[in-house]
Structures are given as structure tokens and as C-alpha cells.
Amino acid sequence: MLQLLLSVYIFTFLMGVPANVLAFWTFCQKVRTRAAPIDVLLLNLTISDLIFLAFLPFKMKEASDNMAWVLPFPLCPFSGFVFYVTIYNSTLMLTAVGVERYLGVAYPLRYALCRRPRYAVVACVVIWAVTSINLSVVYIMPYAQWGHAQPPPTCYMEFTEAELRILLPLRLELFLVLFCIPFLICCFCYVNFILVLSRLPNISRRRRLRAIGLALGTLVVFAVCFGPYNASHVVGFVHFESQEWRNVALLSSTLNACLDPFIFYFSSAAVRSMMKRCFKNVAAKMHILKCG
Structure with missing residues (x-):
């Protein structure tokens, strides 16, 4: 199992970092020139993924040490807190993206009147606050386990019965509030998004199929x-x-963290254009090297 954990962590890091850096650069340019709410949301999702990837080496080290925590113990609560906050940030950011798409298709005129990037910024701040508050137990629990004795040999893995009485209901709350509710909202938005698109006559078949494929x-x-x-x-x-x-x-x-860039690719023409330019540049350099 440890080899599987380490392999997936390394694969995610190697594939996710360049793809998300490219997406980050693209969305930064887009937000600076002509920001739209979807760009702000996708930029924040990219930032969340990059922070997640930055802390993934701590998980790699943990897996390589047979799940023992040999690093300075204060890094345990901090890295775990950031790791899990960014995971749940993704669920809420993806939900916000789904809501934005649905409103833009279902109520185009009404939504255009109040479609402001600053509202997306406020939504992102709220999402970071909600996930940080709900995941604060990940930061607090290791310090409670540490107390005044020696630090525990593992990080956020072994719990007493008293700790489980606190932890398990909180995890259930995470399941309901940060997974079930966002998933149901996403289902509602994307199902109706598909239904509205299927009835619009002035959209090309290719564009309609791409949007439906993205939603599914x-x-x-x-x-x-x-x-x-x-x-x-x-x-x-x-x-x-x-x-x-x-x-x-x-x-x-x-x-x-590896799959989000695919969502970025189909969601944003700017990302598609940037990736095409990158592939053309790489192909041109490889051709030069081959000819040389």
C-alpha cells in the first residue's frame, strides 16, 4: 500500500505542477486584462491546487517513512491543515463554477446585469473561510495529542476513544456540508445546464457537445x-x-490536482490557446534539434 501511495503522490506532483503553473499564468493574464467571474473562480481553483501540490512532498515523505512522522512535529498540523483545506476548496470551487455556468445559460440577460468579478472574489474568500473553519480540527487535534509529552509517532492517524467522539461527528459534518450539498448543487446546475443547452437553436452542434461533455x-x-x-x-x-x-x-x-487542468482546458479559450502555443513551441524546438 505504501508503494501505491508514494507512486500516486509522485505521479500527481510531476503531472500536476506544470499543468497548473501553465493554467495559473494564463488566468493571471486573463484577469489582468479582462476579468470575468469564471476566470476568477478558475484562478482560485488553480491556486488551491498549486498550494496542495506544494505540500504534497510532506505526504511523500510520510509514505516513504512507513507512515511515521519524522519531521519536526509542528509541521504535522500545519501541512495536514493546508492539505485537507485545499481538497475541500476544490469541491466548493467546482460548485461555484457550476453555478456560474448555469446562471449564465439559464438567465443570460438577468445574470449579465449583475455579472461582476468582485462577486466571484467575495465567493472565493467565503469558500476559503468556510473550509478553513471546518478543517480547523485537523490543525488542533495533533496539538491536543502532543500535549506536554513526547510527540506521537504518526501524524493525525491514531486516536483515542475520547478523540474519536469529537472527530467522527466532525467528519460526518464534512461529508454533509462540504461534499453532499455541493455535489447536489452541482448535479442540479449541470443537469439543467445540459437541458437548457439542448433547447438552444443558435449554438453550433460542436460547441453544444463540448459544453455537455464538460458538464458531465x-x-x-x-x-x-x-x-x-x-x-x-x-x-x-x-x-x-x-x-x-x-x-x-x-x-x-x-x-x-491532475484532472482539474482538463476542466480548465475545456472551460477557457485562453487556456486552450496557451496550451496550443506551448505545444507548437515544443514541437518547433524538437524539430530544430532533430534537424541539427
């Missing part, structure tokens, strides 16, 4: 990436224990 793909990514880990919260609450397979279930959420 986003829902699949949401369910597959975040479903297994959040399901472990429910199972743990029912059985009153922290499930051993939580780290394996977390792998699908980890891979989300």
Missing part, C-alpha cells in the same frame, strides 16, 4: 475524486473508528 465530465470528476474519501467519513462514523483504508481513498482526491 465535471460531475464524474467530482464524484470519483471526492466520493471515496468522503464515504470513509460515513463508514467511520457508523463503525466508530477511523478507517484504515482512508489513505487509499484519499488517493482519488489527490489525483484531482
Whole structure:
């Protein structure tokens, strides 16, 4: 299992960093020139993924040390807090993107009157605040375990019965508030998004199919990436224990940092244009090297 964890972490890091850096640069340019709410939301999703990837090496080190925590212990609560906050940021950011798309298609004229980038900025600030408050237990619990004795040998993995009485209901709340509700909102928005698009006569078939594919793909990514880990919260609450397979279930959420750039590619013409330029430049340099 440890080899699987380490392999997925390394793969996610190597694939996710360049793709998200490229998306970050593109959205920064777009926001500076002509910002739209969708660009602000996708920029914040990219930032969240990059922060997640920046802290992924701590998980790599943990897996390579047989899940023992050998780094300075204060890094345990801080890295864990940032790691899980960015995961749940993705669920809420993807939900906000779905709402923005639905409103833009279902109520184009009415939404155009109040379509301001600053509202997207406010939504992003609220999302960061909500996830940080809800995930504060990840930061507090390791310090409670540390106390005045020696630091525990693992990081946020082994809990007493008293700690589980606090932790398991909070995890259930994460499942309901930060996964179930956002997923239901996404389903409502994208299903209606598809229905509205299918009835619009002035959209080309190619554009309609791309938008529908993006909507369905986003829902699949949401369910597959975040479903297994959040399901472990429910199972743990029912059985009153922290499930051993939580780290394996977390792998699908980890891979989300690689899948988000695909959503960026189909969501933004600016990202598609930037990627095409990058591929052309790489192909041109390879051709020069081959000819030389």
C-alpha cells in the first residue's frame, strides 16, 4: 500500500505542477486584462491546487517513512491543515463554477446585469473561510495529542476513544456540508445546464457537445475524486473508528490536482490557446534539434 501511495503522490506532483503553473499564468493574464467571474473562480481553483501540490512532498515523505512522522512535529498540523483545506476548496470551487455556468445559460440577460468579478472574489474568500473553519480540527487535534509529552509517532492517524467522539461527528459534518450539498448543487446546475443547452437553436452542434461533455465530465470528476474519501467519513462514523483504508481513498482526491487542468482546458479559450502555443513551441524546438 505504501508503494501505491508514494507512486500516486509522485505521479500527481510531476503531472500536476506544470499543468497548473501553465493554467495559473494564463488566468493571471486573463484577469489582468479582462476579468470575468469564471476566470476568477478558475484562478482560485488553480491556486488551491498549486498550494496542495506544494505540500504534497510532506505526504511523500510520510509514505516513504512507513507512515511515521519524522519531521519536526509542528509541521504535522500545519501541512495536514493546508492539505485537507485545499481538497475541500476544490469541491466548493467546482460548485461555484457550476453555478456560474448555469446562471449564465439559464438567465443570460438577468445574470449579465449583475455579472461582476468582485462577486466571484467575495465567493472565493467565503469558500476559503468556510473550509478553513471546518478543517480547523485537523490543525488542533495533533496539538491536543502532543500535549506536554513526547510527540506521537504518526501524524493525525491514531486516536483515542475520547478523540474519536469529537472527530467522527466532525467528519460526518464534512461529508454533509462540504461534499453532499455541493455535489447536489452541482448535479442540479449541470443537469439543467445540459437541458437548457439542448433547447438552444443558435449554438453550433460542436460547441453544444463540448459544453455537455464538460458538464458531465465535471460531475464524474467530482464524484470519483471526492466520493471515496468522503464515504470513509460515513463508514467511520457508523463503525466508530477511523478507517484504515482512508489513505487509499484519499488517493482519488489527490489525483484531482491532475484532472482539474482538463476542466480548465475545456472551460477557457485562453487556456486552450496557451496550451496550443506551448505545444507548437515544443514541437518547433524538437524539430530544430532533430534537424541539427
